[in-house]
Amino acid sequence: MLLSAGxxxxxxxxxxxxxxxxxxxxxxxxxxxxxxxxxxxxxxxVQALDRDLNGAIADNEARAFAEDVLRAIAVDVDGxxxxxxxxESMSPTIDTLLRGDGAVRIRAAAPIPPLxxxxxxxxxxxxxxxxxxxxLANALMPATDRVVVxxxxxxxxxxxxxxxxxxxxxxxxxVRRGLPVGVACGLVLALQVWWRRxxxxxx
Amino acid sequence: xHARHRIASIAAVSVxxxxxxxxxxxxxxxxxxxxxxxxxxxxxxxxxxxxxDDSRRAKVQFPFDSPQKTNxxxxxxxxxxxxxxxxxxxxxxxxxxxxxxxxxxxxRDGYRKVIDIxxxxxxxxxxxxxxxxxxxxxxGPGGTGGPAFxxxxxxxxxxxxxxxxxxxxxxxxGHHLAINLTLAGSQATMAPSLPAAQPASYAFEGRxxxxxxxxxxxAFALINALDAGQRGQAILNYRVADLVLGPGRDGRAIxxxxxxxxxxxxxxxxxxxxxxxxxxxIINDAFAEPRMAEIKTNLPNTYFAWSGPTTNGxxxxxxxxxxxxxxxxxxxxxSVDHIHTIYRDPTNDYGAKITAK
Numbered sequence: 001m002l003l004s005a006g007x008x009x010x011x012x013x014x015x016x017x018x019x020x021x022x023x024x025x026x027x028x029x030x031x032x033x034x035x036x037x038x039x040x041x042x043x044x045x046v047q048a049l050d051r052d053l054n055g056a057i058a059d060n061e062a063r064a065f066a067e068d069v070l071r072a073i074a075v076d077v078d079g080x081x082x083x084x085x086x087x088e089s090m091s092p093t094i095d096t097l098l099r100g101d102g103a104v105r106i107r108a109a110a111p112i113p114p115l116x117x118x119x120x121x122x123x124x125x126x127x128x129x130x131x132x133x134x135x136l137a138n139a140l141m142p143a144t145d146r147v148v149v150x151x152x153x154x155x156x157x158x159x160x161x162x163x164x165x166x167x168x169x170x171x172x173x174x175v176r177r178g179l180p181v182g183v184a185c186g187l188v189l190a191l192q193v194w195w196r197r198x199x200x201x202x203x
Numbered sequence: 204x205h206a207r208h209r210i211a212s213i214a215a216v217s218v219x220x221x222x223x224x225x226x227x228x229x230x231x232x233x234x235x236x237x238x239x240x241x242x243x244x245x246x247x248x249x250x251x252x253x254x255x256d257d258s259r260r261a262k263v264q265f266p267f268d269s270p271q272k273t274n275x276x277x278x279x280x281x282x283x284x285x286x287x288x289x290x291x292x293x294x295x296x297x298x299x300x301x302x303x304x305x306x307x308x309x310x311r312d313g314y315r316k317v318i319d320i321x322x323x324x325x326x327x328x329x330x331x332x333x334x335x336x337x338x339x340x341x342x343g344p345g346g347t348g349g350p351a352f353x354x355x356x357x358x359x360x361x362x363x364x365x366x367x368x369x370x371x372x373x374x375x376x377g378h379h380l381a382i383n384l385t386l387a388g389s390q391a392t393m394a395p396s397l398p399a400a401q402p403a404s405y406a407f408e409g410r411x412x413x414x415x416x417x418x419x420x421x422a423f424a425l426i427n428a429l430d431a432g433q434r435g436q437a438i439l440n441y442r443v444a445d446l447v448l449g450p451g452r453d454g455r456a457i458x459x460x461x462x463x464x465x466x467x468x469x470x471x472x473x474x475x476x477x478x479x480x481x482x483x484x485i486i487n488d489a490f491a492e493p494r495m496a497e498i499k500t501n502l503p504n505t506y507f508a509w510s511g512p513t514t515n516g517x518x519x520x521x522x523x524x525x526x527x528x529x530x531x532x533x534x535x536x537x538s539v540d541h542i543h544t545i546y547r548d549p550t551n552d553y554g555a556k557i558t559a560k
Contacts, residue, residue: 012536017445021457034451099282099350103451134444138457149458154441 012038012100016045016129019136022122024147024165026115029075029122031084031108039100041132046094049104055094062089066106072128075110078120082110115167119150122163130159137161146170237389240307240489241367244386247304248365248373254300255288263288267363267371272383272553276450277399277543279324279350279378280358287360287374301359301375308373308384313485316398319414320380321354326405327378328353352378370558379543381450384486385554392494392557393486394548397450401541415542418532421478423515425507428471429462434513436462443510443520446533446545456549459524461508475507479523482530482546501525527551 017036022029037045049057049065066089075082087107096102112122126135135158139149142165150164235243252260265271265286276283290298306314331352356377363371370387379399385392400414413419429437439460447457464472479498484491498505504526511519511534518534529547550556 015444015536019445019447021447021452021455023455096282101278101282136443136445136447138447141456141458143455152458152460156441158441158443 012036014038014040014132015134016041016132017134017136018126018128020124020126020161021138021140022124022161022163023140024112024122024142024149024163025144026112026146026167028112029077029082029110030087031073031075031106031110031124033069033073033106033108033126034103035069035106036101036103037097037132039098041129042097042100042102045104046097049091049097050094057091057094062091062104065089065091065104066108069106069128070108072126073108074123074125074127076121076123077112078115080113082112084108084110117167117169117173119164119166122165124161124163126159133157133159135159139163139165235489237391237489237493238367240487241386241389241391244304244308244373244487245365245367247300247307248361251297251300251304251359252361252365254297255293259288259293259297262286263359263361264364265360265362269362271360271362271374272372273451273453275374275376275381275383275397277379277381277397279352280356282350285358285377287358289355290357290359291355304359304373305375305382308487309382310484310486310488310491313487316414316485317375317380317382319412320398320400321357321377322407322412323400323402323405323414324352324356324378324380325354326402350378370554372554382485383553385558387554387557390554390557391486391490392548392551392554393490394546394552395453396482396485396546397544398482398485398546399543401535403540403542415481415532415544418478418481418544419539419542420515421474421481422509422521422532423513423519425471425474425478426509426513426519426521427515428474429467433462433466433471434509436466437507437509438513439508439510441510443522443533445535446531446543447522448529448531448547449543449545453552456524456529459506459508461506461522461524463503464505464507465503467507472502475505475523476502479528479530482544483528485546498525498528501527 015038019034021032048068049061051061051064063086066086070084070086073084075084085108087109090105092102092104124137126137137154137158139152142149146168148166148168150166153162154160251263255263271286274286290301293301305317309317357375357380358377360374361371362374363369365371368388370385373384375382379401381397382393383396398415403415404411404413406412426434426437464475467475476495476499480495483494483498486494505528506524508522509519511517513519516539518537518539520533523530527548527550529549530544532542532544535541535543
């Protein structure tokens with residue numbers, strides 16, 4: 001015999017899950033945002049998506065929706081606002097959304113102006129649907145060794161994320177920086193060899 | 204196929220199944236080699252194929268690198284459209300062969316966990332049915348109305364041909380369960396996989412079943428074994444409402460956070476390993492042991508992060524992350540009765556490392 005000890009509540013209801021993952025490169029940040037409305041808010045989201053009310057979400061409607069979402073998202077690098085541009089928007093069917101488990105995926109990117117090597121701060125703020133939003137925001141492990149994440153700071157609901165990261169030089173600049181030290185070491189070594197092998201006066 | 208031939212085949216499958224099951228039941232006895240276990244899993248998989256008729260056999264087989272690889276979810280069908288052989292559509296003997304395969308492929312505890320999760324979904328089905336509203340009647344794909352819950356709504360798929368040498372995958376899942384087992388000769392991985400539970404506690408034959416109870420209790424014991432300074436490092440100052448790297452989020456790892464295991468005392472490190480074993484040990488012991496050895500090797504670079512209250516019985520999120528491991532445990536909408544978890548290996552999800560040519 002099977003008996004439940006708890007209340008069976010299947011899925012997200014009145015929350016609007018917004019999960020952001022940030023991929024930081026030296027010259028840009030790529031953002032993937034998954035929006036999953038619960039059943040109680042799904043109809044509003046569908047209305048925002050299906051603008052011509054024909055019961056299907058066309059590509060242009062998905063893009064227009066995504067542009068609206070991105071207007072509520074701000075990215076700053078070292079305190080300077082950068083422009084977040086839509087790359088792609090993918091929507092499940094209306095039925096899937098209305099069941100409360102479909103996710104709209106938005107891909108966006110923001111260019112990062114040339115920065116000096118060293119510590120920088122990237123701030124991501126998501127103010128979209130603050131009335132129902134439940135937020136996740138995380139930096140991915142960088143795909144390049146030129147970016148090293150030092151720390152992440154969030155407010156309690158993860159609407160606001162600051163990523164401290166170190167920007168390292170390119171391999172070429174690292175070689176160039178190491179060149180004087182390498183040359184100096186080489187000279188010292190050569191001097192030592194010469195000193196040991198120099199012809200000595202006989203006593 | 205003639206009836207006599209079919210009966211002979213089923214008898215052969217049954218013998219194989221009994222042999223395999225007895226092998227599976229002997230964990231605790233001397234450990235079998237990985238190659239032996241692969242051979243047993245392959246034999247049990249072939250037993251399933253032999254037990255099926257042509258149409259059902261066609262449903263269970265997929266190409267090794269087909270999109271089916273990533274076609275898994277925590278969601279019930281038909282919210283999420285699964286492919287493969289649905290347990291509701293097989294005979295009792297065929298179902299027996301499927302369950303025997305799982306018992307061989309998984310450890311004793313892993314198999315129990317899978318059964319407990321499936322039974323939990325049966326609880327959900329009966330509770331939702333009695334609640335009316337046309338939900339949870341186990342109608343399955345193609346039916347109308349709400350989600351299909353219950354023990355019959357789980358699917359088996361083989362990606363590639365079961366083999367002791369060539370790579371192939373065993374995929375088994377349904378609501379709150381995704382097992383993705385990739386085998387390549389004597390190596391195997393179960394990443395990514397998703398054990399989840401709702402209800403998280405139920406009564407079955409006079410006893411209380413908690414499919415993810417050990418995970419919960421070990422994690423709370425660990426966080427409470429930390430001193431104030433360690434907790435300060437482990438506990439995140441923000442709410443985590445769901446899995447960060449759940450279904451559909453393959454391929455990349457997030458930056459680790461929390462306390463580094465190198466800052467833990469030996470007993471605390473052991474408690475962390477015991478916690479991780481709840482996921483890494485779902486697979487047959489022959490593969491779980493080398494996996495645990497790898498995780499232990501990486502222990503200095505392993506992080507434990509916590510979000511939420513630290514009193515057992517509360518809804519709290521936690522994550523264990525290492526170079527070859529990600530485990531997340533996420534109560535849904537603040538409920539301790541609805542838990543999602545994920546198990547990943549960023550270097551070897553879907554056997555990327557062991558199937559590399």
